[in-house]
Amino acid sequence: METNSANGTDSAETPDLGPVAAAMARLAAGVTAAGLDGPTPCPEYAVRELLAHVVGLSAAFRDAARKDFGPSTAVDPGTVEWLLPDDWRSELPRLLDELVAAWRDPGAWDGDTRAGGITFPAAAAGRVALNELLVHGWDLARATGQDFAPAEADLRVSYGLMAPAADGGGRNGMFGPVVPVPAGAPLLDRVVGLSGRRPDWRPGD
Numbered sequence: 373m374e375t376n377s378a379n380g381t382d383s384a385e386t387p388d389l390g391p392v393a394a395a396m397a398r399l400a401a402g403v404t405a406a407g408l409d410g411p412t413p414c415p416e417y418a419v420r421e422l423l424a425h426v427v428g429l430s431a432a433f434r435d436a437a438r439k440d441f442g443p444s445t446a447v448d449p450g451t452v453e454w455l456l457p458d459d460w461r462s463e464l465p466r467l468l469d470e471l472v473a474a475w476r477d478p479g480a481w482d483g484d485t486r487a488g489g490i491t492f493p494a495a496a497a498g499r500v501a502l503n504e505l506l507v508h509g510w511d512l513a514r515a516t517g518q519d520f521a522p523a524e525a526d527l528r529v530s531y532g533l534m535a536p537a538a539d540g541g542g543r544n545g546m547f548g549p550v551v552p553v554p555a556g557a558p559l560l561d562r563v564v565g566l567s568g569r570r571p572d573w574r575p576g577d
Contacts, residue, residue: 386495396505399516413570429449434474438474517575550565551571
């Protein structure tokens with residue numbers, strides 16, 4: 373089994389956030405001004421609120437990786453009114469690059485960290501960050517009619533994070549009720565269902 377030589381952890385526990393972050397940057401770049409007010413699979417978010425949330429979570433999980441605790445890591449995202457900054461088209465790619473670089477530091481995965489006002493193991497925080505980008509990448513792709521095909525390795529990280537809480541225990545408000553999917557459904561559909569979304573969602577549903 374491959375290990376990270378810097379901290380002795382299994383490499384499967386320290387996934388690279390680069391691919392999902394690059395996909396998110398591509399999807400965001402494809403959003404038109406007219407599309408900002410469109411619906412998303414998150415009922416409480418239009419596209420602009422979803423993008424604002426991704427801006428905020430990118431900063432928060434960047435700082436969580438750096439153990440740089442402050443306002444970005446202290447706020448419960450459920451209490452925030454997500455307002456998209458005017459410079460989001462340049463700000464979001466920059467934050468995503470910084471997020472990826474921060475989690476590529478092996479020390480980011482050591483010890484505990486803080487995000488969303490909660491202190492928890494840094495190794496779990498890194499997987500949560502990947503899952504947030506993957507699930508919201510799917511949200512943004514579906515909302516704007518773009519393609520999204522995350523790598524199987526990243527899907528397995530998301531599935532492994534959400535499946536243990538699929539019975540409703542331990543979801544802690546992170547996800548909606550599980551949406552059942554057919555047996556043998558693609559892994560992406562299973563991940564989407566675990567996140568509380570309908571894999572067949574389209575704008576107008």
